[in-house]
Amino acid sequence: MKHFLIYIAAVLLPVITVLGVGEWLVRQVPNAYRYKEEWMEAHHNEVNTLILGTSHSYAAVKPDMMDKDTFGITFNLANYGQTLDMDYFLWQKFDCPQLKMLLIPISYPTFFFENMGVDSKKLIFYKLYMDYPAKPFYSNFEFFDLQTFGAKVRAFFFPLEDIGYDKYGWTTNYKLKHKNPLQMLNEDVRTHTRKKWKEAVEISEKNYAILQHIADDCKQREIKLVLFTTPAWYSYRNLIDSRQFARMHELITRFLKQNEETMYFDYLDDSRFTDEDFKDSNHLSDIGAEKFTKILCNDIEEQTDALAQ
Numbered sequence: 001m002k003h004f005l006i007y008i009a010a011v012l013l014p015v016i017t018v019l020g021v022g023e024w025l026v027r028q029v030p031n032a033y034r035y036k037e038e039w040m041e042a043h044h045n046e047v048n049t050l051i052l053g054t055s056h057s058y059a060a061v062k063p064d065m066m067d068k069d070t071f072g073i074t075f076n077l078a079n080y081g082q083t084l085d086m087d088y089f090l091w092q093k094f095d096c097p098q099l100k101m102l103l104i105p106i107s108y109p110t111f112f113f114e115n116m117g118v119d120s121k122k123l124i125f126y127k128l129y130m131d132y133p134a135k136p137f138y139s140n141f142e143f144f145d146l147q148t149f150g151a152k153v154r155a156f157f158f159p160l161e162d163i164g165y166d167k168y169g170w171t172t173n174y175k176l177k178h179k180n181p182l183q184m185l186n187e188d189v190r191t192h193t194r195k196k197w198k199e200a201v202e203i204s205e206k207n208y209a210i211l212q213h214i215a216d217d218c219k220q221r222e223i224k225l226v227l228f229t230t231p232a233w234y235s236y237r238n239l240i241d242s243r244q245f246a247r248m249h250e251l252i253t254r255f256l257k258q259n260e261e262t263m264y265f266d267y268l269d270d271s272r273f274t275d276e277d278f279k280d281s282n283h284l285s286d287i288g289a290e291k292f293t294k295i296l297c298n299d300i301e302e303q304t305d306a307l308a309q
Helices: 002-026 032-043 055-060 084-093 117-130 146-157 181-185 197-221 242-258 286-308
Strands: 049-051 074-076 101-105 224-229 263-266 278-280
Touching: 002 146, 032 074, 032 117, 055 101, 055 286, 084 117, 084 197, 101 197, 181 278, 197 224, 197 242, 224 286, 263 286, 278 286
Parallel strands: 049 074, 049 101, 101 224, 224 263
Antiparallel strands: none
């Protein structure tokens, strides 16, 4: 038995050492989660407009293009697969006393996933860099997300010219020049579709309640809440499940009736967005993000003016 334990220790020790060293290395690599945490800690008392949500808003809304006279200091606090419960965590975490406007995307999967959904391993980054109280053991170590872990080890030794985000929190990872035409045919929509309908309905009600909590906070603090649906290419739209899509619009309609002061803009199949505006079937390119930000800001300003009259 003693020899067996020595053998096991001899096998495991090198593995543990390699993982430990690798874990230290990857935590030295710049990442958006830590940057956004540190930025908000330093500037939450100044921010006037805040953007939450998934990669759809992370890629689509460029704060540097938003008029400062209208929107003030704006920051994009969205991230990949960031579900509404995570939005709510960040919303509660950072007190923004000067906040005047909150932007949240409502996409096809928004109401139907929680705890990061299909990106559950990204809980690791929220726990390590944003103090999210994730319970799974794997959330304590980056090496449990091996794909990202490997990429970050390489980035430590060969730093990237583009770290993947700008100083306003907008992602720079969706550049048109890096587009692969096959990405327009990807089937992300399948991973965004819930197969167990009873479970989907239950989760959608939980997420609706979270959104309502945020709306109630906005009313109390006189913060303008803006919801929007970003564009998607026809290859994505054509695979949308009709039942989930109908449920999505049922919840949006109910929410807008209960919160009449909330603005909502739907650009899902907006014909103004062409091939070059997309990096893949459901994310805008950097070119598309510029166009989208201009359109969204203009629509917000027009509706604000109309309501003021």
